[in-house]
Amino acid sequence: MLKPTVGPIIGHTTTNHARIFLRGELHKDALVFAGIRYRPFGNERWSKGVFAQLTNVRDMSDVITLNDLTPDTEYEYQAGWFSPMSPVHTVESVQELPLQWPRDPYRFRTQSSQHATPRAYIVGSCRYLRMTGGVPASPRHGDRIFAAITHLAQHAEPPISAMLMTGDQVYIDDLNFIAPDREYSEILNKYRTAFSQPHIAKLMSSVPTYMILDDHEIEDNWPDNKSKSDSYLYKNALAAYELYQASHSPAHELLASGHVSRDLHRYWYQFAEGDIEWFVTDSRTRRNLSADNRRILDEEQEQALCKWLIHSPARVKFVVTSVMFYPDRKRLGDDAWKAFPEQRLRLLETIRTHRIKNVVFVSGDVHGSLTSRLTHSEDPDFEVHTIVSSPLCNSKLLPYAKASTFILDQPLAKTAAGDYRHELTSAVISEDNFAHLIVEAEHISVRYHDRKGKLLQSIQIKL
Structure with a gap:
């Protein structure tokens, strides 16, 4: 063999x-x-x-x-x-x-069957691995952070239960202005190359890895930048995504035979571990940009998410959205939830009016990492947190996010019942990094590490 x-x-x-x-x-x-x-x-x-x-x-x-x-x-x-x-x-x-x-x-x-035991996760996004003529340029640059994650996983206590890769695991569009990859064979080659680099390969062979796509699995700012000729690209990009990222996810049903179904009806999925549950949304391919029904999640997905938020008995509920739920960016924010304020407000009102506790939104995308807290001016019991982890490896052509990148001096939303206000609960990290989350009885520890594994900062979110 x-x-x-x-x-x-x-x-x-x-x-x-x-x-x-x-x-x-x-x-x-x-x-x-x-x-x-x-x-x-x-x-x-x-x-x-x-x-x-x-x-x-x-x-x-x-x-x-x-x-x-x-x-x-x-x-x-x-x-x-x-x-x-x-x-x-x-x-x-x-x-x-x-x-x-x-x-x-x-x-x-395998997962522990103990219900209320500490759990740990790795979160990261945006791993740039430039390909030129089908060959990776400086592949060690795009792979080195996974050596640090593997080292942490080998020594972590509690053990790392899973790694959440929240978008842009590959950059199909990295040379869009010079030689865009549109053919299925070209896109498959990018996946093979990206996932077979030595450090990421070693990590994914031992740590359960959950993935969801973002725009660069297709094209930057998809579907805003979609052209008439992009249907061919879209078909090929999603076929490759389904093979290399969705195939081993819970999006595929487990059949009575013990095999996973070949059918794939949607990309979003849920999974649970003890009293912690995750809802991984597809905030990219189900968008509706029409003026009369603008939404980042399709109706079926929104209903499923709200039903899960209301009825799940989980003590901690993580919602993964590849683009930022909040805070909003001053520029380029229209690719994220900022451009879908009505749907975002519906989710927030669902959480607030049903008095749902310990909801944490997890995302990437912005090439900067941070934690933030959302409160309500007239409802002291409402509190939602966000954890952002990005990038695993940045391109030299792209800037890192800073605190000044975000709108922090005005409410996220104003309603007749009060204002949703937010504040940073960490510094904004402007370098390659990953997040190590530890969920314990009374708090979530969020530890950001640089590409060599050095601890950059640690934040506690009270539960």
Whole structure:
């Protein structure tokens, strides 16, 4: 067996289930299979192999599911791909072959079944990896921060439950003005290159990774900048996104057979861990820019989000939105929630009138990191927080955000019932960074680290 050409990437992981993405390679006209075997760390006996047939329709990639796992258990696994000699093999028959598995094992941990135990997460966004003629320029620059995240994850207590990558994991449009990538093969090559760099590959092989797209997975400020000829680009960009980012997410239903459904009806999804729940929104592809029904989330998604906010029993509710919920930018803010004030106000009023506690909006996008607090002038019980983490790697052509980037001297919204007022609760970080969140009984610790792992600042959000 050969090592995966991309992956393995640990995706959605629960107490007893894990999804693992991996890619092989087209091997002439021969059949190609990918396989994984696993065992609790320290055990001598491996499981039977779990296999999938790889085809060019899915760029020689697939997601293999591991089921009936044990909670809060560290597993090690081996993953690879191969072409059998016989042209008539099936997923069932290759289980009987005497395979030589790749020697180096990977590790991951299942969720704890304990309800009220501290949990930790990594949050980041905007990882720029410029490609020129299909070759990455200075790839170590775009990959180095993941070495620091991996080091932290290997020593963190409590263990890192997941990494949330909240948008712009790839820049399909990085050379739009010179040689834009529009062909499916070009976009796939960007994903393969971006996700196979050594440090990000090592991190994603061991830490469950949840992703959602933003504009650069398609085109800057999509769909505001959409032209008539962009339908071709959009189709290709989303097909690649579905393979490399959505395929291992909870957006795909788990079937009774233990496999994930091939059908994908939407990109937004939810997942839970103990008394913490996440709602990861698609704030990019379901936008309506018409004057009479302007919305950043489609109606179905807004209704699902409000229903979840009202009825979920979770103690802490994280809402991921790839673009900033608040504060608003003075310039270029119309690509974010600033341009959809009616829908934002509906969400805030839902939280306030239903007296929902411990709601935290998590986002990226702005190439600056911060935390902020939102209150209401006439309702002392209302409080919402936001955590922004961006960028993992900036382009030298793009500026970092600063405190002066944001509108901070006026209410976010004014209503007959009172004003929504906000304030920064941290300094604005203007360098490459990532966030380490620790959710405990009484507070959330937000620790921002630079590209080498050095602690930049630490903030506590009281629960």
